[in-house]
Amino acid sequence: MNKFLALGVAALAAVALAGCSISGGDLIRPGQPTATLIIINGSYGYLDAIVISDCDNFTYGFNRLSDGDSIAPGDARSFTLSAGCWDVGGGEFGGGEAYERMTLSAGSVTRFTITD
Template sequence: MNISLRLALTLGIAVALSGCTSDLVTGGPLIRPGEPQGAIRVINATNGQLHAVLISTCSASTYGLNRLPSGMAIPSGGAYSFTVSAGCWDVSGGTLGVGDARGRIQVAPGRTSSIRIY
């Protein structure tokens, strides 16, 4: 498993057990009150399912926690959209035991920005 995905999963377990909700660990809220919104569309361009999509503000120290609904995976060729506040976001998508890919994306108010995970 890729080190960053393993780290994110480990941090997620630690946060759940400790009750800690630091934005630096969780990646921050996807929607910040009072800010204009847009969307991030994650497109799975791999040959397998994406089991985790980590999204964080660009200023966070980690990619945060898995933002997919519990038990969901994005199938090969599929996509999933997340409503977020406009601004800079770091996105990482991966499959447990295989690895992950990541990128940085800028979301404009009222627009959907797409990122492909290869």
């Protein structure tokens, strides 16, 4: 059991040293220009999870919606991100999901529609 704990601690330390984040990282990096990402719910269900992470990160990270929050069908949610490469995904509990890698230019507005 201690061997597995040690391996887990070592893996987390490696992630931290590599500059990666389990959470997906900060959406806005200090001193960098920003862009707007609009996630549109084009599905028939409520989107319960939106994940956004820097393309260099090893994971999509945690849900960017607050606990109990969701995006209703036909509604949208805006996120301000630093310009650059992002892995973006979203979905509904027990339903469809979509993921895409995108590059956001400084000052741009990008729309990403998640459908069933």
